[in-house]
Structures are given as structure tokens and as C-alpha cells.
Amino acid sequence: MKHCLVVDDSAVIRKVARRILEALAFEVSEAEDGAQALAKCQEAMPEAVLLDWNMPVMDGYEFLKALRQLPGGDRPKVIFCTTENDVAHIAKALQAGADEYIMKPFDKDIVEAKFQEVGLV
């Protein structure tokens, strides 16, 4: 079973994402911010990360840069998932090493399509 780490400071978003990803046969773990997510990745590197942009402690952008420096940190497919929907934000996320980008709000179809796009579904 593939493992997806959901990183978002909103418990509601994490819950919605968990339901969708479990329906897509992912094992799901959660983190509330970038620092917590980085610690989890050091313990066990996931196949995918669904990543929020704006979070306390360490935001998604800082997390992604740090993740890509870790041993094996180039492997997870990272899908940015945020309410920031302007071109500059999307381009910045891709430059930082994101594989795909989901604009909130999202539904199962969109999540499934994006995970298909990166070859995980």
C-alpha cells in the first residue's frame, strides 16, 4: 500500500483528504506543519505528500526545499494543495520541486486526477 503524508494545519482539510486518499487505497499519515512533516519523512519517506502552503512553524515552501535535501527526499511526489491560486504561486511551488498543484476546494475527482498525473493511481 502506498503511503501519503497529508500536511495541513486544518484538521478538517486533513480529515477530508484522508477520506479521499484512503478511498484511493493509500495509507495516510498526517502532520500539522512543515516541521512535523519533515520529522515524519525522516522516520519513513512516503511515496506522496499532499502539502498545504500556509502553515505555522514551517510553511509548505520551506518544507519542500528541506525535504528535497534529505536522503531519498527527491522520491516523494509532492502535490501542493492550497487556496493560493495565482500563477506566481503555482510557478513558485513547481520551481521549489512540487510535481503537481491542487487549488482548494478540491474533491475526489480532482485528487484522483492529480495522483494519476504523477503516476501514483
Added chain:
Amino acid sequence: MTDADFDYLCTFVRARSGLALTPEKRYLLESRLQPLGRKRGFETLEALVRALRAGDAELERAVVEAMTTNETFFFRDKTPFDTLRNDILPRLLEARASTRALRIWCAAASTGQEPYSLAMMLDQMGERLAGWRIEILGTDLSTQALERARAGLYSQFEVQRGLPVQLLLRYFTQTGDSWQIAPELRQRITFRPFNLMRDFSPLGTFDIVFCRNVLLYFDMAMKADILARIGRQIAPDGCLFLGAAETVIGLGDEVEMHPTLRGVYVPRRRGATRAA
């Protein structure tokens, strides 16, 4: 709705569009026509049917339009686009090297995502297609859907369904909460209203036809008729893409499954098999 009104609507919709409404689709008919009725000031569906029976031409068009399904998204099912790019196009480009022209028909273009997906895919092929004249025709019964297709304006939800983010950045411009496809891609596609019950011969011959997830709305006789007529509009070395869940089994012999490519159908070699 009375049984008589339901029967009338089924007959009317079938005659105008070919769409087959079976008794279990009664809920669909009601759920599509109730909003239309409210919008046009009819207090009940019975009143709407009365106006329809009286020959309200504008209402006739709106009822048929309301019964069409416009569900679509960019690069839907992904595989057909991979198959086209990797298996079909290389062969066709070689075969058409002298004319450097290709014709593609999206027979149920709806709001445009399928023809635009093709246009983006072809644009990504870059130099290989330099100097080629590639015509993409997108037709649909629904004029409303085609208006949206021509505008090339999509919501945030729509651009996320199947469209890789790199292509979003490359080919779309953000306008508020919407995204509009680049004018140079819009110019490459001709959108026009077309009823699949009509004669296809004025459309000419195509190298590639996409008719995905539309035949499922027709009954067997209509499916066979449409498939046969599409088959006659495809170049002998061209092909037809149907939806992933669709088949030609039991639907005549004008087209047959490609021997190796799933979802791809080819015109049966005229005269060869049937003579056997």
C-alpha cells in the same frame, strides 16, 4: 408527470437527438426539465409539455439541449491521448508526409476540453508538426456547450480535472477565478453545432475521430447507425476512438477493434471481409 407526457417527451427527444430515454430515466428527464420549466415560467411540467406539443420552437430546442449530458474534462482517461501520440500519430505522419495535412473530428466536443486537449498535445509535439496543416473540428448538439467551448473559459475545478499543472501554466491565462485557453489554440479548432442524426458526408473524410462516451446515450439501432456512418467518414488508414467502456460488438461491421490498441477502432477494409 403523466405517463402520456413522459412517452411524448421520450419520442420527442429521440426524434430530435437520437437520445434514448428508458423508463428508468424518468428521474433524469424530470430533474433536467424542472429547472428549465421554472426558468420559462411554467408552473408544472405538464404545462411545459403542453407548450411543447403546441409547437414552441424555442422551447423544443431548449428541451433537447437540457437533455444532453456535457460531462467532460481535459485529457479524459489519459490512455487515448497517449495512444494517439505514441502509436497512431507516428504512423499517420509518415503516411501523410506528402500532403502534410491531418483532419481530426471530435464528434461530441461538449464544452471543448477534448479538442483543446488534442490541440495542446499536438502543440507539445513542436517541430515534428512544423509546416503541417492540422484541422480539428469540434461538433456538439448543444449550442450552449459550444459557446463555452469557443470562449475557452474554464473554472478552477475544470482546469484541475485531468490537466497537468505545467500545461495550465503554459496554455492558460488567469482571469479572476477563471482560466482562459490561449487564443492561438482557440484558433486551431472549429466549433460548430451538429446533430449526430444528420448526414456526415458534408463533413468530409477524417484521419482521426473521437466519439467517446456519447454512444452510450443511444439505443442499439442508433449506435449501429452512427458507427456505420462514422466508419464511412474515416480514411482507410485512419481510426476512431470510443470511450473506455464502449464497444462495437453487435453494432454492425463498418468498424472493428484495432488488433492491439485498446479503445481504438478502424474502418473494416472495404470489400475484403464481407466478401468472405
